[in-house]
Amino acid sequence: MSTILYNANSSLVPRFQRKVKLKNDPIAAQVGGASFESSHAKNSPEYLRELAQSVYPDPLRSRITQMDYHRLTVHAFFALVFKNFVSSWFGPKIPSTNQDFLTDLFSAVDQLIDHFENHSFDWERLVLDDIPFVIIRHFQVFKEGSNSFARDPAFLNASSFICSLANSESKLEATLLKSLYENLICGKILNSIANPDLVLEVLNKLLTSVNQRSQSSPVNVKRKTGDLKLMFSSLFQGQSPRQLQRPFAYRYLFTCLKKMTSFERRRPLLYCICKYGQQIAIKLPVVDRIMYRLFRENIVDRVSTRSRASLIFNKLRQLVFPTDICMGPPRVALNEAQRQALRLECQQNLHKLVSQYRIDLFLGLTDKDLHDFVALLSMDQRSNRDLMQRILTCVVAHSC
Numbered sequence: 001m002s003t004i005l006y007n008a009n010s011s012l013v014p015r016f017q018r019k020v021k022l023k024n025d026p027i028a029a030q031v032g033g034a035s036f037e038s039s040h041a042k043n044s045p046e047y048l049r050e051l052a053q054s055v056y057p058d059p060l061r062s063r064i065t066q067m068d069y070h071r072l073t074v075h076a077f078f079a080l081v082f083k084n085f086v087s088s089w090f091g092p093k094i095p096s097t098n099q100d101f102l103t104d105l106f107s108a109v110d111q112l113i114d115h116f117e118n119h120s121f122d123w124e125r126l127v128l129d130d131i132p133f134v135i136i137r138h139f140q141v142f143k144e145g146s147n148s149f150a151r152d153p154a155f156l157n158a159s160s161f162i163c164s165l166a167n168s169e170s171k172l173e174a175t176l177l178k179s180l181y182e183n184l185i186c187g188k189i190l191n192s193i194a195n196p197d198l199v200l201e202v203l204n205k206l207l208t209s210v211n212q213r214s215q216s217s218p219v220n221v222k223r224k225t226g227d228l229k230l231m232f233s234s235l236f237q238g239q240s241p242r243q244l245q246r247p248f249a250y251r252y253l254f255t256c257l258k259k260m261t262s263f264e265r266r267r268p269l270l271y272c273i274c275k276y277g278q279q280i281a282i283k284l285p286v287v288d289r290i291m292y293r294l295f296r297e298n299i300v301d302r303v304s305t306r307s308r309a310s311l312i313f314n315k316l317r318q319l320v321f322p323t324d325i326c327m328g329p330p331r332v333a334l335n336e337a338q339r340q341a342l343r344l345e346c347q348q349n350l351h352k353l354v355s356q357y358r359i360d361l362f363l364g365l366t367d368k369d370l371h372d373f374v375a376l377l378s379m380d381q382r383s384n385r386d387l388m389q390r391i392l393t394c395v396v397a398h399s400c
Contacts, residue, residue: 036325051080078109080327086180108165121398124292136255154393204346263363
């Protein structure tokens, strides 16, 4: 990184601004509501390639051209982050047009992608133990009215780890990277995503999609029977998987569900049967194999693919940067009537889902429980943001 003097009050700044005529700066000229212009379809490889090349310095064009689609989706998102919150520094605050820092940021993102692609995640511990614990702990803190997450050592350690992947020897550059992660990504961007109205809209669309898919795709008994035969035949081949070191029935996910639904109070007889079933399952390794195999095929194999990650980054980019130029304006707050209608629709779609899979009968859930759950998500933006921060910190911790 070039040696620069960060001093917004320096007399060099206005002199530099006049010299380079920042009034014609592309970012400043594009803020007025226009969208990124490209002759290619949105989110196509060519579109994302042009988007990334419009932000990063010219020497990186060849590297961007050679990228595959999945890597491009990540770089396109971070390119817009850097365009809005890094490129705008040069001139208004820093009297320099040197773009070495953008090159370093590009390399840092590239190293981050390589690290996550090559790292072997313990998905069983992450999804079945740690994330459920984070969720339970978050709601306990929320009920207590405490909120000290910004000083949580785990959050600060995650920030330090992300910055360490850049392998930067510059203290100034490391400080800027740390600020980007803590104050921008985990602050401003997550805060915009955590808007209660937006959370409900996303949840409502997700529930609607799941309900429609389940209604339009009836169960294929023959195919399911074939899948079960294949699964059972493979259970008795080879050695026990590493996950069997801890029985599936002892995973914290079940404790989380019990605490959130008060299962032992609502269904005491069924809870007793489940506890006996838990002890039986622990003594039968084949049951663990079945449960872990189902978890792998239905959760991990669908979530951990590169195509799924690409879809997430595309959706995230469209959510945060609707025009693919600048960060979207603050959402117009819904009035009380609109908010109530959204809550009701979300509650109805949630009721369809739990009724379809008989979850309400098994756990003893009522309409009031669904109403309280929707109300909890729409209650506090800061609480939603902190929960997202905690989950992100948990994922980063598993990548160490």
